[in-house]
Amino acid sequence: MARLAQTAGLTDIQREILSTVRDFVDKEILPVATELEHRDEYPQQIVDGLKELGLFGLMIPEEYGGLGESLLTYALCVEEIARGWMSVSGIVNTHFIVAYMLKQHGTQEQKDHFLPRMAAGDIRGAFSMSEPALGSDVSAITSKAVKDGDEYVLTGQKMWLTNGGTSSLVAVLVRSDEGHPEGTAPHKSMTTFLVEKEPGFGEVRPGLTIPGKIDKMGYKGVDTTELIMDGLRIPADRVLGGETGRGFYQMMDGVEVGRVNVAARGCGVAQRAFELGVSYAQQRHTFGKPIAQHQAIQFKLAEMATKVEAAHAMMVNAARKKDSGERNDLEAGMAKYLASEYCKEVVEDAFRIHGGYGFSKEYEIERLYREAPMLLIGEGTAEIQKMIIGRRLLEEYRFQG
Numbered sequence: 001m002a003r004l005a006q007t008a009g010l011t012d013i014q015r016e017i018l019s020t021v022r023d024f025v026d027k028e029i030l031p032v033a034t035e036l037e038h039r040d041e042y043p044q045q046i047v048d049g050l051k052e053l054g055l056f057g058l059m060i061p062e063e064y065g066g067l068g069e070s071l072l073t074y075a076l077c078v079e080e081i082a083r084g085w086m087s088v089s090g091i092v093n094t095h096f097i098v099a100y101m102l103k104q105h106g107t108q109e110q111k112d113h114f115l116p117r118m119a120a121g122d123i124r125g126a127f128s129m130s131e132p133a134l135g136s137d138v139s140a141i142t143s144k145a146v147k148d149g150d151e152y153v154l155t156g157q158k159m160w161l162t163n164g165g166t167s168s169l170v171a172v173l174v175r176s177d178e179g180h181p182e183g184t185a186p187h188k189s190m191t192t193f194l195v196e197k198e199p200g201f202g203e204v205r206p207g208l209t210i211p212g213k214i215d216k217m218g219y220k221g222v223d224t225t226e227l228i229m230d231g232l233r234i235p236a237d238r239v240l241g242g243e244t245g246r247g248f249y250q251m252m253d254g255v256e257v258g259r260v261n262v263a264a265r266g267c268g269v270a271q272r273a274f275e276l277g278v279s280y281a282q283q284r285h286t287f288g289k290p291i292a293q294h295q296a297i298q299f300k301l302a303e304m305a306t307k308v309e310a311a312h313a314m315m316v317n318a319a320r321k322k323d324s325g326e327r328n329d330l331e332a333g334m335a336k337y338l339a340s341e342y343c344k345e346v347v348e349d350a351f352r353i354h355g356g357y358g359f360s361k362e363y364e365i366e367r368l369y370r371e372a373p374m375l376l377i378g379e380g381t382a383e384i385q386k387m388i389i390g391r392r393l394l395e396e397y398r399f400q401g
């Protein structure tokens, strides 16, 4: 499927990286993805391969041992990986958000301590904002940190940590009242803590428990967990950036690039669904001809391909905007919203093209059908994207009368 989702203006290095990743996806991910997904098995061999390719350090600056690549390169790699198996892109994504937050907001000591080992993939990151009672409304966080000498004591329950079990560094957002008087706006009394822990489940550090994997309808293989803090002691030098009260802003910055990433995943999954649909439509015959020769099916294919193209163009635009140093919340919100909605629609059409066989676990489209909905939720639901887009539009088009 060379024709769709082309990106103009890439450098030779970007093209080389992408062709290496695509080759890896075709040879190492696609042949095993569905089987591993059905067993809900962590793709250790694939992760080891990505480590060898240097993918965990793709955007980490060269001075810390990474490849120092742009958000665009990263997003295009994610698109390729998600075309193979969305769960693998999930393993990379939270790691990338934490590395980005460290690069942008960490103290020099924190960067020196974490980034080289993150670039090598030896430390892998997860990030945690959501709680059992909130996801969209981050300002309502109740987990908290209380200062005790040179340490903070953290208590509270967190929810939905992608890579909660397999990571060894979690960026956790909590409320920290220290230094912030009563009446401070909710988003100004939040702090991100860099919490190191052993990978695995159970009590992974005194005061910190990862209970086990949440059983999900799709997005399997990658672990999603709760996190319980009960008197978890964290040294003051593990406050991201060294200053309390900046956590909300830091997390939102991370999530903004995460949104480009989720858009890229939507593009990758939609591309794969198109490939499966267009291939099946030429093999299955009804009423004496391949179903691809029925105009109703051709129209479906035309709509699917158009959506793949549109989503890819918006995702690339949002990544390039961020790479140019400009604010990209509008573009990232639009790309995330459109790519995840289109992804769901393209997958649904590919499913319909498969007729009854789409319902069988023997066909790859069955897996995609269970995976696509996650993109409608992660990194902010469609409603939240529309709120962001709407607010920005009213800023840009302020009534002057």
Ligand SMILES: Cc1cc2nc3c(=O)[nH]c(=O)nc-3n(C[C@H](O)[C@H](O)[C@H](O)COP(=O)(O)OP(=O)(O)OC[C@H]3O[C@@H](n4cnc5c(N)ncnc54)[C@H](O)[C@@H]3O)c2cc1C
Pocket (backbone or CB within 6 Å): 094, 127, 128, 129, 130, 133, 134, 135, 136, 137, 159, 160, 161, 162, 163, 216, 219, 224, 374, 377, 378, 379, 380, 381, 382, 383, 384
């Ligand atoms: C598989 C998976 C992995 C995840 N990984 C992570 C992770 O790694 N780290 C992390 O911190 N979180 C993670 N999340 C959590 C995710 O970010 C939240 O689920 C998401 O933000 C939605 O929050 P919620 O589930 O609490 O829904 P709610 O916020 O309760 O929303 C419920 C519904 O109400 C709508 N809604 C809410 N507010 C408004 C409003 N003002 N106007 C209109 N509609 C509104 C929402 O759009 C949604 O349709 C993950 C979730 C899943 C499913």
